[in-house]
Amino acid sequence: MNNLPLSPASKMMLILAALLVLSILPASTAAPATPTSAGAAADSSSRQFVVGLSPYLDRSVKDDLFRRVVGFVLEEMPLGSSLRIYDAFALRTVAEVRIPNTIAFRSGRTRANQFGEPIRRLREFLATTNAAPANATEGAVRLPQFLDFLATEPGRSNRDTVVMLVGSPLYADAKEPGFSMLDGYVPTDGHLAASREDTVYGLRERRGALEGVTLHCGYFGDPWVSDVHQDKVVRFWRLYLAGQGGRLGVFTGDLSTLFRAAKSPPESLPAVAVAIDPSQTKISMVRITRNAGVADWITRDLSGGGATAPPARTSGPLKIGIRWAGGIDLDLYARPRNGAETLFFQHPKSPEGYYFKDHRSSPEREFEFIEFETAVNVWELDARVNFFEGEAPEGAQGEVRIEFDGRIYSGRFTLEGTHGNQGRTGPNQRRAWAWIDVPEILRLRTATARGGEAEGLKR
Numbered sequence: 394m395n396n397l398p399l400s401p402a403s404k405m406m407l408i409l410a411a412l413l414v415l416s417i418l419p420a421s422t423a424a425p426a427t428p429t430s431a432g433a434a435a436d437s438s439s440r441q442f443v444v445g446l447s448p449y450l451d452r453s454v455k456d457d458l459f460r461r462v463v464g465f466v467l468e469e470m471p472l473g474s475s476l477r478i479y480d481a482f483a484l485r486t487v488a489e490v491r492i493p494n495t496i497a498f499r500s501g502r503t504r505a506n507q508f509g510e511p512i513r514r515l516r517e518f519l520a521t522t523n524a525a526p527a528n529a530t531e532g533a534v535r536l537p538q539f540l541d542f543l544a545t546e547p548g549r550s551n552r553d554t555v556v557m558l559v560g561s562p563l564y565a566d567a568k569e570p571g572f573s574m575l576d577g578y579v580p581t582d583g584h585l586a587a588s589r590e591d592t593v594y595g596l597r598e599r600r601g602a603l604e605g606v607t608l609h610c611g612y613f614g615d616p617w618v619s620d621v622h623q624d625k626v627v628r629f630w631r632l633y634l635a636g637q638g639g640r641l642g643v644f645t646g647d648l649s650t651l652f653r654a655a656k657s658p659p660e661s662l663p664a665v666a667v668a669i670d671p672s673q674t675k676i677s678m679v680r681i682t683r684n685a686g687v688a689d690w691i692t693r694d695l696s697g698g699g700a701t702a703p704p705a706r707t708s709g710p711l712k713i714g715i716r717w718a719g720g721i722d723l724d725l726y727a728r729p730r731n732g733a734e735t736l737f738f739q740h741p742k743s744p745e746g747y748y749f750k751d752h753r754s755s756p757e758r759e760f761e762f763i764e765f766e767t768a769v770n771v772w773e774l775d776a777r778v779n780f781f782e783g784e785a786p787e788g789a790q791g792e793v794r795i796e797f798d799g800r801i802y803s804g805r806f807t808l809e810g811t812h813g814n815q816g817r818t819g820p821n822q823r824r825a826w827a828w829i830d831v832p833e834i835l836r837l838r839t840a841t842a843r844g845g846e847a848e849g850l851k852r
Contacts, residue, residue, distance in 0.1 A: 440474040440553050442655065445481030445539055446518070447532045447560030449525040454613050458559060459519050461648055463512055466490055467501040469656055477546075478515055481534040481560060484542045488514040528567040530575060532613060534560035536630070537593050540637070544602040555642075556608045557655050562626060562644065563616050569593050571740055577618035577681045578741060579625040582673035585636050592676050594629075596636040603639030607659040610644045611651035622681040631667050641665075675722065675781070677738035680749045688749070690796045691716060691760050699794070699803035703836040706798055708770045713831070714762025715806065717791030721783030722813060725761050727776040729769035736763045745769065762794075771797065771837070776829040778806050782813035793829055804834035 444462060462478070470476060473494035478487040488511035497503050505512075525531055536558065543556065563574035572580065572593045584594035610630070617623040631641040642662050643654040654662075691714040715725050725748075728735040734743035738761075741748040750761040763776075780789050789808040794801060810824035817825070832838050 440471060440555065442470065442474060442476040443543060443554065443556040444476065444478045445534060445556060445558040445560070446478065446487065447534045448480050448482050448518070448521070448523045449529070449531055449533050450519070450560065451531055451613065452522070455519045457648060459516060461652055462515060465652055465655070466508060466512070467504045469652070472498055478511070478518075479539070479542075480518070481536070481539045481558060484535070484538060487518045488512070526567050528570050528573060528575075529565045530561050530563065530616070532559075532561035532616075533565055534558060535566055536564055537633075538566075540603060540606075540608075540639075541599075543606070544599075544637075553659065554606045555655050555659070556606060557611065557651055558608060559611045559648075559651070561616055562610055562612050562630070564593070566593075570742070572678065573742070574626060576742070576747070577622050578678045579622065579681060580629055581675060581677050581679060582629075582632065582669045583675045583677065585632060585669060586674075587676055594633065596633070599637045601638045603634060603637035606634070606637075606639035607642050607662070608634055608639060609642040609651055609654050611648055612646055614646070619681055625681060628667060631665065632669060635667065675738065677750070678741045680741065680747060682749070688714075688760065688762070690801050691762055691794045695794075695801060695803055700800035701836065702800075703839075704771075704798035704800065707772060707837065709768050709798060710764075710766055711769055711771065711774070712762055712764045712794075712796040713774075713776055713829070714760055714794050715778055715791050716760045716794065717789065718759075719783075719785070719789075721785055721789055722781045723759070723789060723791060723808075724779045724781045724816065725763060725776065726779065727763045727765075727774065729765055729767075730773040731775070771831050771835060774831045776831055778808065778827045778829065779816050780808045780810045780813050780825040781816055784812050786811055793834055795831065795834055797835060802834050802836070804829075 442465075446458075450458070466476060470490070470492050472492055474492050476490040478489070479485065480487055490508050490511050492498050492504070498507075525533055539558075543554075565573040565575050574580075580592075580594050584592045585596050587595040588597045589595040589599075608630075617626070627641070627644050630644075634641045640659065640662070642659070643650055645651055645654075690712065713725070713727055715723060717723050724738055726735055726737040729745050733745065734740065736743055736746060736748045738748060738750065745767045746763060746765040748761070748763050765774075778791070778793075783789075785808075788811060791806055793804045793806050795804075796802075806827045806829060808825060808827045814822050814825040830838070
């Protein structure tokens with residue numbers, strides 16, 4: 394038997410030939426090879442490989458993915474290693490391969506004959522077309538749940554497990570819409586110290602669960618709203634793995650890079666230093682946008698203190714935000730009308746709009762805002778500020794800004810409380826809350842009282 398390395402063209406011919414045979418023959422019934430005796434010239438390895446696949450991949454990428462997985466099985470896996478292939482959304486097994494530690498299994502031809510059934514199962518999985526569920530996306534996987542699933546799978550050891558995940562790097566699950574990474578959202582580091590009862594990203598009970606695991610992520614297209622969004626998501630997943638004793642390897646949109654990295658020893662990967670930001674203690678989702686000037690209306694200085702004339706209408710899209718200084722944490726809550734969903738840091742999206750907080754803002758000029766992309770009636774808009782965390786002996790205060798009808802309005806708010814109350818509500822918590830009089834800031838109450846320029850603007 395010729396064990397010399399094959400050229401890329403020869404490898405591909407071998408793979409295609411094997412696939413052609415497997416497409417017309419039933420699964421092989423060949424008896425498993427006998428293990429080599431001690432001292433035989435066989436490669437020994439206990440490496441465990443895992444491939445996690447999205448069931449919602451585009452048809453255009455499936456053929457290439459199939460060839461690469463099969464090529465990895467036939468030519469790249471060391472003797473004595475194993476490969477498990479999973480549906481990384483539904484959390485179920487697709488196929489499993491174990492390479493015996495025998496010289497015969499250095500041959501791709503032998504492997505093709507022996508592993509016909511798992512290759513057939515992989516082909517059937519990829520040939521199935523599935524529509525992505527609501528609030529998810531093409532290529533969706535449930536990475537936190539998938540890693541939990543792997544950590545508890547029978548037969549998994551803490552020895553050198555390499556996971557290749559193929560699908561969207563952005564978590565999105567209809568059962569957990571408040572934690573979706575779509576549309577530029579990123580979890581704060583506060584999730585990582587929490588329990589799974591509080592957040593899907595919580596690691597309080599997961600310490601050491603992924604010891605010895607290296608995760609390589611491969612995706613298709615451009616799922617990022619900006620480079621900043623990509624950097625923040627990759628950083629978060631790196632922290633998420635490290636918090637469980639694992640490590641994040643490559644994060645790539647190229648399948649060649651993904652499978653090449655999987656063959657490399659984990660210790661050969663470059664070390665990337667990353668640390669949790671101790672100032673991020675709150676469980677929230679922050680939004681990174683593609684438009685660098687999206688917050689210009691709230692960050693720039695207003696000459697003359699903003700618009701002074703009331704708007705010509707009282708219904709339309711609207712942005713409302715708060716700015717403040719000092720080492721305290723204030724939160725904005727708003728809903729367009731009674732009975733509608735309230736937008737705030739733990740509920741950043743609704744049918745009417747979204748909540749935004751600058752992930753890179755300095756403590757000297759914090760801000761956050763809520764944008765209602767559908768029309769709201771300013772007389773019905775309910776907006777409040779909460780003193781969430783920190784100390785302010787003389788009470789907290791800041792600026793309210795509203796962008797409406799092509800103008801920017803400014804007002805002030807004051808909180809009587811001297812310390813944060815973590816968002817609690819009730820009669821005894823009123824000092825930690827401030828109601829924002831939206832019509833007053835828009836100069837509508839004054840105009841209505843005068844009677845002229847605001848004729849017909851009252852509710």
